[in-house]
Amino acid sequence: MFLHVRKATNMYRLLRFHGIYHTELSRISERYPFSRSLAKVTNYLPAIERQEYLQDTNNDVICSATLAQPQPEHSMDTQIIHSSSANTLDCDNAAATAEILDVPKVRVTPDLTMEKTALPFEEIPGPAILKLWEKYWKYVPLLGTQLFCSLLINRFTQGRLNWNRNITPLQYLFNEYGPIVRIHGPIAGNIVMIHRPEHIAEVFKQEEDSPIRSGIDILQHYHLHYRKYRLPGPFSMQGAEWTDVKVKLEKPFTQQLSQYFDRLELTSDELVQRIRKIRNRQDEVPGQFIEELTRWSMECFSILMFNRRLGFLESTGLNVASEPARIIEALTTAHVYLSRCETGFQVWRFFETPFAKKLFGACDVIDSVIGKYIRQAQNKVRHRTLTPLDDKDTMAEESSPILEKILFNERIHPDDITTLLMDMIVLGVQATSNCQGFLLYYLAKNPRVQRKLFEEIYPILPNRSSTLNEATLKSLPYLKACLQECLRLRPAFPYIxxxxxxxxNLHGYTIPKGTYLIMANQIAARREENFEDPEKFKPERWMTNNDNPEYNQEFSYLPFGHGVRSCLGKSxxxxxxxxxTAKLIREYRIEYDYADIGSRYMMVNVPNRPLRFRFVDRD
Structure with a gap:
């Protein structure tokens, strides 16, 4: 018993020497308290700091191999690094530590010194079973270049996550292997996953003018091979090709949004009134309320792009044969089968699978609608080009929809605009509607926050018929903070x-050029070291001054990406x-009485339960 206690004490001293304390080891229950989890714990140290230098009883220097990795046999001519005096432990501690860990001891001369260099890429920890697959999977090119590897990770971790549904697959991998994880082989090469803000910042620091990210293979296949368009779409464009398109689109997408404000407000008012018609006697809306939010988002999109309201929020409902009804059905179908095609085995590369056929059929419906409005915009632009502009025409041009501005001023080919709008509808519209659903959920679950938000909105909207403008909307800081907090907890895209x-060099490892990286920004935003009470919905954290450490966590909060490839439509x-949100909170008190809502990944974060809200009229 005394020997066990002594071994544990010596190991505890070793861990304390590296800044690891008992709170990080509290989950251990074996007979030898540190025998199982030491490798996991030391993964959180930079790799070079995991080299422990020990001294044997003869005052010769010995060295353990990296604690976090399985070690090969050492030959007598193995080079071992001599430790500095600051890193040398006493002989008793060294002997006890070596005995516990079964460390191979190699005698070296005390004159050798060490240059602190990063460990090789192959030493990055990760699921060992995938290493066995690496040599075989490279011959099966069915998984493509898409790095949204949710299917693989979910399958690999499914059995281990059954006991705790609050742990996501990526969280499990980080908890198991440390802040940097390598997935070996099966997804067309090696993938490195990170979540620490300092690591994410280092990756973005390396970005050039034309950064490359993973594409959406099935949409690229649809655009280039099925429809024979010139470009693969904005989500799959890379390098100079993307930079050229972004420069042309940035101005129309970010400027003069105020000209659409009144019509967007009218669309919000329509949804407020439609809720009165679809709720039951208990003021509860149907479980398919997310579809109502999708209609609202699509109506906003048509106003911004086509300068017209297509009638997605008709109070009498949609005729199944109408254009808006066909678009919503196609959008829902495309969203489902896009996820199934993209995260599974990409057999559609060789022949058209049933899933791919349904996706392409849905995209064809959307493509036909986009094509119709592009042709109408082309006719207007052609007329404007052939006719000299007077002052009135100049004003009309300045207030024209984004689609016409792109065609007239930026000279982008119509096929390229089609691929752009297709991707924005299939992913952007869904991302907005689902984020709005999560925001209403968090407000419903936090009555105090909702009450405080109402108190901010009421002076701006004293009557139900009161209207907003762009300036008054910007004067609602708590509303903005609520949106920021929702996007921290449930960003549209959980990783970049x-x-x-x-x-x-990252976390003590060499990461070679050309490596795919997944930056888990949603996990970064939920870590205690980045945000206080990270699982709580606290909009107040965004209303502090710049002296607050949370305010400066730039790379812990990236809901719209970062840098050159950040979201074009974020404004x-x-x-x-x-x-x-302002209109709904002014009109209703929102409640939710069912099980907690989480998220599931379908190319974007979507609620995993029906949004069965109660919208109670305010007095």
């Missing part, structure tokens, strides 16, 4: 992908969601 343009989406 990049391809490294150059070799870097539109934020304005739409803030406007609708």
């Amino acid at each position: 992908t990049r391809v490294l343009p150059k070799t870097i 539109m989406a934020k304005m739409e969601m803030m406007l609708l």
Whole structure:
């Protein structure tokens, strides 16, 4: 018994020497308290700091191999690094530690010194079973280059996550292997996953003018091979091709949004009134309320792009044969089968699978609608080009919809605009509607926050018939904070992908050029070291001054990406969601009485339960 206690004490001293305390080891229950989890714990240290230098009883220097990794046999001529005096432990501790860990001892001369260099890429920890597959899977090119590897990770971790549904697959991998994880082989090469803000910042620091990220293979296949368009779409464009398109689109997408404000407000008012018609006697809306939010988001999109309201929120409902009804059905179908095609085995690369056929059919419906409005816009632009502009025409041009501005001013080919709008509808519209659903859920679950938000909105909207403008919307800081907090907890895209343009050292490892990285921004935003009470919905955290450490966590909060490849439509989406939320909170008290709602990944985060809200009229 005394020997066991002594061994545990010596190991505890070793861990304390590296800044690891008992709170990080509290889950251990074996007879030898540190025998199982030491490797997992030391994964959280930079790799070079995991080299422990020990001294034997003869005052010769010995060295353990990296604690977190299985070690090969050492030959007598193995080079071992001599430790500095600051890193040398006493002989008793060294002997006890070596005995517990079964460390191979190699005698070296005390004159050798060490240059602290990063460990090789192969040493990055990760699921060992995937290493066995690496040599075989490279011959089966069915998984493509898409790094949204939810299916693989979910399958690999499914059995281990049954006991705790609050742990996501990526969280499990980080908890198991440390802040940097390598997935070996099966997804067309090696993938490195990170979540620490300092690591994410280092990756973005390497970005060049044309960063490369993972594409959406099935949409690229649809655009290039099925429809024979020139470009693969904005989500799959890379390098100079993307930079050229972004430069042309940035101005129309980010400027003069105020000209659409009144019509967007009218769309929000329509949804407010439609809720009165669809709720039951208990003021509860149907479980398919997310479809209502999708209609609202699609109506906003048609106003911004086509300068017309297509009637998605008709009070009498949609005729099944109408254009809006066909678009909503196609959008819902495309969203489901896009996820199934993209995260599974990509057999559709060789022949058209049933899932791919349904996806392409849904995209064809959307494509036909987009094509119709592009042709109408082309006719207007052609007339404007042939006719000299007077002052009135100049004003009309400045207030024209985004689609016409792109065609007239930026000279983008119609096929390229089609691929752009297709991707924005299939992913962007869904992302906005689902984020809005999560925001209403968090407000319903936090009555105090909702009450405080109402108190901010009421002076701006004293009557139900009161209207907003862009200036008054910007004067609602708590509303903005609520949206930011929702996007922290449930961003539309839970992770960001990049391809490294150059070799870097990260967490003590060498990451070679061309490596795919997954930056888990949703996990970063839910870590205690980045945000206090990370699982709580606390909008107040965004209303502090710049002296608050939380305020400066730039790379812990990336709901719209970062840098050159950040979301083009973020200004539109934020304005739409803030406007609708203000109108709903002014009109209703929102309640939710069912099980907690989480998220599931279908290319974007979507609620995993029906949004059965109660919208209770305010007095």
